[in-house]
Amino acid sequence: MCRICGGVVNEFLDLGRQPLSDAFVEPDETADEFYYHLRVGVCESCSMVQQLAEVPRERMFHDSYPYVSSGSVRMREHFTRTAHDLLERESTGSDPFIVEIGSNDGTMLAAVRAAGVRHLGVEPCGGVADVARAAGVRVRSAFFEEAVGAEIAAQDGPANVVFAANTICHIPYLDSIFRGIDALLAPDGVFVFEDPYLGDVIEKNSFDQIYDEHFYVFSARSVQAMARRFGFELVDVRRLPVHGGEVRYTLARAGARTPSAAVAALVASEDARGLAELSTLHAFAAEVDRISRDLVLQLEKLRDSGLRVAGYGATAKSATVTNYAGIGPDLVPCVFDTTPAKQGRLMPGSHIPVRPAEEFAEYGADRLLLFAWNHAEEIIAKEKDFARGGGRWLLYVPEVRLL
Numbered sequence: 001m002c003r004i005c006g007g008v009v010n011e012f013l014d015l016g017r018q019p020l021s022d023a024f025v026e027p028d029e030t031a032d033e034f035y036y037h038l039r040v041g042v043c044e045s046c047s048m049v050q051q052l053a054e055v056p057r058e059r060m061f062h063d064s065y066p067y068v069s070s071g072s073v074r075m076r077e078h079f080t081r082t083a084h085d086l087l088e089r090e091s092t093g094s095d096p097f098i099v100e101i102g103s104n105d106g107t108m109l110a111a112v113r114a115a116g117v118r119h120l121g122v123e124p125c126g127g128v129a130d131v132a133r134a135a136g137v138r139v140r141s142a143f144f145e146e147a148v149g150a151e152i153a154a155q156d157g158p159a160n161v162v163f164a165a166n167t168i169c170h171i172p173y174l175d176s177i178f179r180g181i182d183a184l185l186a187p188d189g190v191f192v193f194e195d196p197y198l199g200d201v202i203e204k205n206s207f208d209q210i211y212d213e214h215f216y217v218f219s220a221r222s223v224q225a226m227a228r229r230f231g232f233e234l235v236d237v238r239r240l241p242v243h244g245g246e247v248r249y250t251l252a253r254a255g256a257r258t259p260s261a262a263v264a265a266l267v268a269s270e271d272a273r274g275l276a277e278l279s280t281l282h283a284f285a286a287e288v289d290r291i292s293r294d295l296v297l298q299l300e301k302l303r304d305s306g307l308r309v310a311g312y313g314a315t316a317k318s319a320t321v322t323n324y325a326g327i328g329p330d331l332v333p334c335v336f337d338t339t340p341a342k343q344g345r346l347m348p349g350s351h352i353p354v355r356p357a358e359e360f361a362e363y364g365a366d367r368l369l370l371f372a373w374n375h376a377e378e379i380i381a382k383e384k385d386f387a388r389g390g391g392r393w394l395l396y397v398p399e400v401r402l403l
């Protein structure tokens with residue numbers, strides 16, 4: 001049953017037994033790993049793409065959650081720009097108030113704070129929340145939901161903007177989220193959120209955007225239907241190049257604003273290409289299989305020719321690829337990553353060891369599997385010596401190919 005509207009959900013993709021994507025394990029803790037069955041379907045009524053089973057939120061989001069937004073220079077720039085955009089366009093009145101859901105290490109709100117604007121982050125993971133606090137960002141440690149929205153409104157007054165990046169698609173219980181936003185948002189306020197876009201996922205075969213934390217994959221059509229259901233209206237959309245292709249959705253209270261032409265245009269383009277049709281999604285599922293097999297063949301070839309292989313970027317996304325395709329340390333002996341909380345541990349399920357990025361040069365890789373393909377530009381530029389020395393990057397989005 002659809003988590004948004006109660007409609008019939010048709011399964012189109014079975015990604016098998018999967019671990020928690022951000023649960024990097026100590027070498028002696030692999031016996032305790034949590035697994036679940038990752039299956040994906042689309043709602044016949046509202047066209048929302050969603051998982052069929054829910055992982056309890058506390059298993060994914062806890063005080064040792066390892067992901068930090070600030071790990072990419074490009075994302076830091078993106079969020080600074082985002083803050084300035086929100087401040088310029090949406091923060092009206094003499095004392096505006098901006099709330100961010102899923103504020104993580106405070107990368108976005110630090111720019112709001114620097115502008116001297118009232119703000120609050122809501123973030124359940126204590127470790128990253130403390131990083132934000134150390135930078136002077138105000139954070140409430142909680143899962144945002146209905147009661148939290150009402151409490152913030154009572155304490156701080158109405159918000160002009162509620163913003164969320166890469167967070168709303170993580171939350172199955174969106175009915176409660178919308179009630180919380182309804183309680184919190186000023187009458188003319190906006191709810192702005194950005195998440196991976198179904199159009200990009202299908203076009204680029206980026207099936208690794210689907211893992212435990214990414215419960216929904218949004219489209220303009222499904223977000224428009226969801227907004228209406230909860231008393232809001234989708235009034236603007238903007239495609240973003242970050243994280244492999246996202247859309248920023250702007251929602252206002254129903255009737256408060258006139259939707260921009262971009263909304264109708266994006267919905268029409270989705271309908272024209274049959275984006276949420278089962279035939280399209282089944283074709284995508286077939287591509288997922290083909291690419292996974294291709295990738296394993298390519299890695300076996302590299303191993304058999306005696307080349308030194310490693311992974312680059314211990315992403316959450318990569319859990320889907322390694323566990324679905326069956327890629328372990330025999331094919332990818334280790335992966336390099338800049339995140340201290342991931343280093344020295346094993347990738348979930350695949351048990352590929354994560355090594356500090358500083359050890360990358362001495363390892364002397366011939367081929368690097370770029371798990372963090374969404375940061376390709378930044379990473380390839382940073383590691384230009386690798387290619388200069390004859391090394392080559394192996395990508396699997398949108399196709400398996402060597403650069």
Ligand code: DWN
Pocket residue numbers: 067071072073166167213214312313314315316317318336337338339342357372374375378379382
């Ligand atoms: O939605 C989510 C996004 C925003 O972040 C979360 N559910 C979890 C997480 O997903 P991810 O882990 O797939 O995100 P990234 O941004 O693709 O992860 C990049 C990884 O690569 C990080 O572990 C940092 C690392 N990295 C690196 O080692 N060197 C990244 C860059 C840019 C680098 O130069």
Ligand code: SAH
Pocket residue numbers: 061065067068069101102103104122123124125128142143144145164165166167170171
């Ligand atoms: N916004 C950041 C972080 C994305 S990772 C960025 O774009 O880089 C997803 C974040 O959502 C995590 O920090 C997680 O703790 C948070 N999150 C998950 N469920 C939440 C909820 N109900 N309320 C607030 N934050 C939540």
Ligand code: ZN
Pocket residue numbers: 002003004005006007043044045046047048
């Ligand atoms: Zn539905």
